[in-house]
Amino acid sequence: MITYKYNSADNHLDQRWLPRNLWQDRVAAKFREMAPKVIEKDGGEYWTWEGKVMGGRDGGTADGRENEKLLKQFFGGSGARTPAGSLPPTDPELLLEHMDFGNIYGVVGFGGTRKWPIDDMQLRHEVHRAYADWVMELNSHDPDRLMQLPVLPVFDPASVPGEIRRLASMGCKAAEFVPFDAAEPLFHEVWEPAWEAFDETGIVMCCHIGAAADAPYPPEERGARMAYFSCAPFSVARPISDIVYSGALQRHPGLKVLFAECRAGWIPFLGYWMDRQAAERPGLFKNTGLDLLPSEYMKRQMLVTFEEDEIAAQMLTHEGNILRDILVFGADYPHPQGTWPDPAPIFHKMFDGLGAELRHEIVFGRMQRFFNMKGPDPKQIASLEEITGDGAGAKRASANYE
Secondary structure (H helix, E strand, C coil), rough: CCCCCCEEEEEECCCHHHHCCCCCCCCCCCCCCCCEEEEECCEEEEECCCEEECCCCCCCCCCCHHHHHHHHHHHHCCCCCCCCCCCCCHHHHHHHHHHCCCCCEEEEEEEEEHHHHCHHHHHHHHHHHHHHHHHHHHHCCCCCCEECCCCCCCHHHHHHHHHHHHHHHCCCEEEEHHHHHHHCCCCHHHHHHHHHHHHHHCEEEEEEECCCCCCCCCCCCCHHHHHHHCCCCHHHHHHHHHHHHHHHHHCCCCCEEEEECCCHHHHHHHHHHHHHHHHCCCHHHHHHCCCCHHHHHHHHHHEEEEEEHHHHHHHHHCCCCHEEEEEEEEEEECCCCCCCCCCCCHHHCCCHHHHHHHHHHHHHHHHHHHHHCCCCCCHEECCCCHHHHHHCCCCCCCCCEE
């Protein structure tokens, strides 16, 4: 019998693992020529749409000649089964097998297609709709465990409420909202119908660190790219502040928001600083109409994820620290820098001295409630004793990103 120790609120469906015929099989005939597909170029296979070619390290596809190389790069040494030609993150049966292998019950999966700038508005809608339908087909293999995220058409605010309700009718529990591609900032009134739809349906609004779809990586010269990666977790600071101060969470207590892969050591300071602005600028704060301090809305309606964060670990031991209320685990599967299939050594170090009940909340229980998951048979959930002793004496090599 499989024992489940974790839920992961940050998995990935990067474009390299998508079936090459995903859009060509699903978009209307008039869009096929310009819709995403895989082409041969310079001896490689790449995704293309509207005549653009997705180059660089993320531009290739595993659904072709690069399959063996990418399987080895992403899964080599894990011990998990990876048959030749397989696409583990997007093959539901194999994905569930990999989750079991890592003692993970449920996952939230972010799609790499949020990085694809598409100019034609009709085509952009069609690509998003086709991807959403495919994702929901994938989730249907085990709706309680699989929450691969449709990507909402935030470039067209008027269409978002209807899409949220359409997804809800399909059994969707969570959807990705990309704040960096949104037509307006999150404090703008244009989003009020979307907040109403989230509240009404119970679908969790999920945001991931990043940048706008058409924003290129900074150059490698003079440390610009290293600076970019070093600051990436903080990219969601403004969206967090905007949605709290806009009053959206107060007006819609059923609106729940996840911010993924932002790590967590800096989150308590953001909450503290937002509260301090309320104290130092009472006139402006009164104008917001908020009844509670900003950090209270974060505790009530928000989660943030981590993979490995020693700074956050130090804060968890302090009673009253906001992380004790909003922190959840994200494995970052299948990325090599993630913690799948065995985060136990990291957890043993991070959670040293932390009570078993809180440790279980962070790695399992909190996410299950937030996403309204039924969860496994109670006999399959790891005991608090197993959680407390997890990873004792084990060691894990540092991740290599290159």
